[in-house]
Amino acid sequence: MGPIGVFDSGYGGLTILKEIVRLLPQYDYLYLGDNARAPYGTRSFDRVYEFTLQAVKYLFAQGCPLVILACNTASAKALRTIQQRDLPTLAPDRRVLGVIRPTAEKAGDISRTGHVGIVGTPGTIASQSYDIEIAKLHPGFSTYGQPCPMWCPIVESGEIGTPGADYFVRRDIERLLAQSPEIDSIILGCTHYPLLYQSIREATPANISIVSQGPIVADSLRDYLRRHPEIDSRLTRGGSIRYLTTDTPDKFDPLASLFMERPVASLHAEL
Numbered sequence: 001m002g003p004i005g006v007f008d009s010g011y012g013g014l015t016i017l018k019e020i021v022r023l024l025p026q027y028d029y030l031y032l033g034d035n036a037r038a039p040y041g042t043r044s045f046d047r048v049y050e051f052t053l054q055a056v057k058y059l060f061a062q063g064c065p066l067v068i069l070a071c072n073t074a075s076a077k078a079l080r081t082i083q084q085r086d087l088p089t090l091a092p093d094r095r096v097l098g099v100i101r102p103t104a105e106k107a108g109d110i111s112r113t114g115h116v117g118i119v120g121t122p123g124t125i126a127s128q129s130y131d132i133e134i135a136k137l138h139p140g141f142s143t144y145g146q147p148c149p150m151w152c153p154i155v156e157s158g159e160i161g162t163p164g165a166d167y168f169v170r171r172d173i174e175r176l177l178a179q180s181p182e183i184d185s186i187i188l189g190c191t192h193y194p195l196l197y198q199s200i201r202e203a204t205p206a207n208i209s210i211v212s213q214g215p216i217v218a219d220s221l222r223d224y225l226r227r228h229p230e231i232d233s234r235l236t237r238g239g240s241i242r243y244l245t246t247d248t249p250d251k252f253d254p255l256a257s258l259f260m261e262r263p264v265a266s267l268h269a270e271l
């Protein structure tokens with residue numbers, strides 16, 4: 001028995017956690033942000049896999065029967081290997097889920113034209129995970145990926161809303177939309193990006209919708225737990241949220257409290 005583990009390279013996973021807690025407040029949650037090593041988006045496949053596996057092992061050691069990789073970069077680069085190669089020997093009775101598949105499943109509801117833009121870290125976009133998943137689930141759809149290497153560092157360094165931040169947001173949205181005039185929706189394919197929502201909205205024509213993953217992932221988790229009572233029955237229900245950061249709590253807590261819209265008092269974790 002234990003809490004649901006939620007992992008991200010830094011603050012971004014809080015945008016997922018917040019929506020999951022809103023929908024499923026009865027469970028206990030343990031959030032882990034690897035802020036000391038964020039961003040992951042420009043790191044190699046091997047590094048992201050190594051760091052993510054460390055985090056998953058850590059959350060398992062804290063008793064989590066289920067871990068959500070609330071990070072697209074980790075989902076793109078590490079999830080499959082962890083599910084297929086590591087879990088069978090490491091913890092065959094535990095589960096690790098990602099955020100790309102549930103988001104790709106919703107592409108049909110998101111777009112009318114079938115032309116979907118995806119903004120993400122260089123790692124997520126280069127992996128083509130969204131293109132592959134959406135092509136499988138929605139044949140005939142066209143996807144357009146735009147790497148946004150500066151967006152995650154902007155969030156991690158607390159520069160949201162500054163003129164410098166807005167410059168990079170506008171530049172990358174323009175680059176994305178230059179790929180096709182038919183794009184009618186943009187998936188925020190990095191969990192940090194909802195924190196930049198206001199700047200993104202201002203840089204995007206009003207007729208183009210902007211889709212955050214939080215509510216989608218929360219819905220999909222609720223559905224998963226209904227279908228998997230063997231996992232659901234092992235989750236403790238105390239309505240608590242605990243936070244861990246690999247950086248220092250005094251740095252993590254103020255920004256995390258802002259994002260969660262509730263007081264956050266984290267503890268330091270050494271992976």
Ligand code: DGL
Binds near residue numbers: 010038039072073190
């Ligand atoms: N929030 C993460 C994602 O969804 C990671 C971003 C990063 O660390 O570069 O991709």
